[in-house]
Amino acid sequence: MRLTPVMHRYIVHWGEMGSRWGINRSVAQIHALLYLAPNPLHADEIAETLGIARSNVSVGIKELLAWELVQVTHTLGDRRDFFVAQRDPWEVIRVIVEGRKRREIDPTLAFLRTCVSELETDSETPAEVRERIAGQLEFLETLTRWYDSIKSLPRKTLLKMMRLGQKIAKVIGE
Amino acid sequence: MRLTPVMHRYIVHWGEMGSRWGINRSVAQIHALLYLAPNPLHADEIAETLGIARSNVSVGIKELLAWELVQVTHTLGDRRDFFVAQRDPWEVIRVIVEGRKRREIDPTLAFLRTCVSELETDSETPAEVRERIAGQLEFLETLTRWYDSIKSLPRKTLLKMMRLGQKIAKVIGE
DNA sequence: CTAAAATTTCAGAAAAGACTGAAATAACGG
DNA sequence: CCGTTATTTCAGTCTTTTCTGAAATTTTAG
Numbered sequence: 338m339r340l341t342p343v344m345h346r347y348i349v350h351w352g353e354m355g356s357r358w359g360i361n362r363s364v365a366q367i368h369a370l371l372y373l374a375p376n377p378l379h380a381d382e383i384a385e386t387l388g389i390a391r392s393n394v395s396v397g398i399k400e401l402l403a404w405e406l407v408q409v410t411h412t413l414g415d416r417r418d419f420f421v422a423q424r425d426p427w428e429v430i431r432v433i434v435e436g437r438k439r440r441e442i443d444p445t446l447a448f449l450r451t452c453v454s455e456l457e458t459d460s461e462t463p464a465e466v467r468e469r470i471a472g473q474l475e476f477l478e479t480l481t482r483w484y485d486s487i488k489s490l491p492r493k494t495l496l497k498m499m500r501l502g503q504k505i506a507k508v509i510g511e
Numbered sequence: 512m513r514l515t516p517v518m519h520r521y522i523v524h525w526g527e528m529g530s531r532w533g534i535n536r537s538v539a540q541i542h543a544l545l546y547l548a549p550n551p552l553h554a555d556e557i558a559e560t561l562g563i564a565r566s567n568v569s570v571g572i573k574e575l576l577a578w579e580l581v582q583v584t585h586t587l588g589d590r591r592d593f594f595v596a597q598r599d600p601w602e603v604i605r606v607i608v609e610g611r612k613r614r615e616i617d618p619t620l621a622f623l624r625t626c627v628s629e630l631e632t633d634s635e636t637p638a639e640v641r642e643r644i645a646g647q648l649e650f651l652e653t654l655t656r657w658y659d660s661i662k663s664l665p666r667k668t669l670l671k672m673m674r675l676g677q678k679i680a681k682v683i684g685e
Numbered sequence: 686c687t688a689a690a691a692t693t694t695c696a697g698a699a700a701a702g703a704c705t706g707a708a709a710t711a712a713c714g715g
Numbered sequence: 716c717c718g719t720t721a722t723t724t725c726a727g728t729c730t731t732t733t734c735t736g737a738a739a740t741t742t743t744a745g
Contacts, residue, residue, distance in 0.1 A: 341633065341635045341636040341640075343626050343629055343630055343633060343636050343640075344636060344640060346622075346626070347626060347644065350619070350622055354615065354619060356533070357533045357615060358532065358533050358615075359530070359531045359532050359533045372643060372647075373640050373643055373644075375637050375639045375640070424643065424646075426646055426647045426650035426651075427650060430650075430654075441528065441531060441532075445524070445528060448520075448524055452517050452520070452521060455517055456517055459515065459517060461515045462515040462517050462518060463549050465549045466515075466517070466518060466547050466549070469546060469547055469598065470521065470547075472598075472600055473546075473600045476600035476601060476604075477600075479670070479673065480604075480673075482673075483673040483674075483676055486676040486677045487676050487677070487680070490677075490680050494680050494683055496653070497683045498676075498679060498680065498683060499653065499654075499656075499657040500657075501683070502657055502660040502661050502672075503660045503661070503664075505672060505679060506661070506664050506668050506672065509668055509671045509672060509675070
């Protein structure tokens with residue numbers, strides 16, 4: 338696929354952003370490319386467009402499929418796999434947040450709970466340490482409880498709530 | 512500083528978490544150590560406790576100071592720098608989010624605006640691409656507007672809003 | 686000032702992570 | 716089946732990032 342200068346810069350930008358957030362640069366670039374592409378692309382075209390090895394695309398696509406940010410499609414008379422990205426930014430963010438929660442936050446919560454419970458009978462660790470960890474755990478629990486409570490609200494409701502943010506604050510504030 | 516097994520595991524865990532989110536492992540470990548430590552530590556003690564080079568601590572601390580997640584303190588009769596971490600998890604997250612917004616989101620917003628404006632007179636890029644980028648920009652703008660509107664609310668108000676999340680949704684929902 | 690202590694800098698080493706290409710495997714069409 | 720095309724795997728290489736240690740710099744106490 339031919340990249341115009343803007344598309345090129347866009348893909349480079351998101352590759353860069355990805356690597357700052359712990360996402361493999363190629364994976365981020367593939368996603369950016371598919372996000373822009375007007376139609377599904379097959380792996381060879383992705384590799385050629387981005388100038389990376391075909392095998393690298395294979396691995397990257399696999400990861401994006403696992404994240405459910407990309408889907409496979411097919412065309413009649415062509416047995417290659419074609420790929421399309423989720424194009425709705427709200428959905429993209431939802432999937433990423435949900436994935437990172439599951440892979441990173443949930444295990445962390447579990448870990449912190451173990452720590453706190455172990456520390457109840459651990460006399461060698463200062464009490465202060467236990468309080469710190471418990472505080473952090475409580476904070477994370479508050480956050481995830483909130484997330485769970487809003488994550489499946491319809492987008493419209495979410496948008497309204499976001500727009501009302503400060504007004505709600507004023508009403509509650511008293 | 513002597514680390515008990517739980518403290519040790521805690522620090523390793525956050526080092527690991529950090530590196531998954533694009534934060535240098537040593538930096539994350541230093542922060543975790545200071546978050547737990549009952550009193551301020553000096554650089555040598557940090558290096559020794561974590562088993563990393565003194566110079567590495569120097570660089571890491573500098574970064575944490577730049578993030579304002581760590582502060583310097585002093586003791587009478589000791590000219591070394593001692594360091595303490597921000598211990599309030601809410602404040603920790605606030606500082607991190609604010610920092611990442613400033614360093615990454617704001618430049619991205621600026622970049623996307625340039626793209627969209629350039630694409631107005633760019634005939635070689637498909638119109639679809641412009642719409643995709645514009646859609647993403649709008650989404651990010653909605654998100655940051657919301658963030659700006661709530662970021663300086665008092666914690667109590669924020670907590671109330673979070674607890675009420677779904678109830679508000681029901682009222683608004685109609 | 687001087688000397689000792691504390692801190693920082695930074696070139697090079699080490700480690701981690703990403704990427705390639707060749708070979709293996711899988712998926713079809715006939 | 717068999718040959719062709721598509722995809723995946725993975726050992727080895729390359730790149731990037733992180734870390735170290737020695738030297739330079741800064742700070743401070745006397």
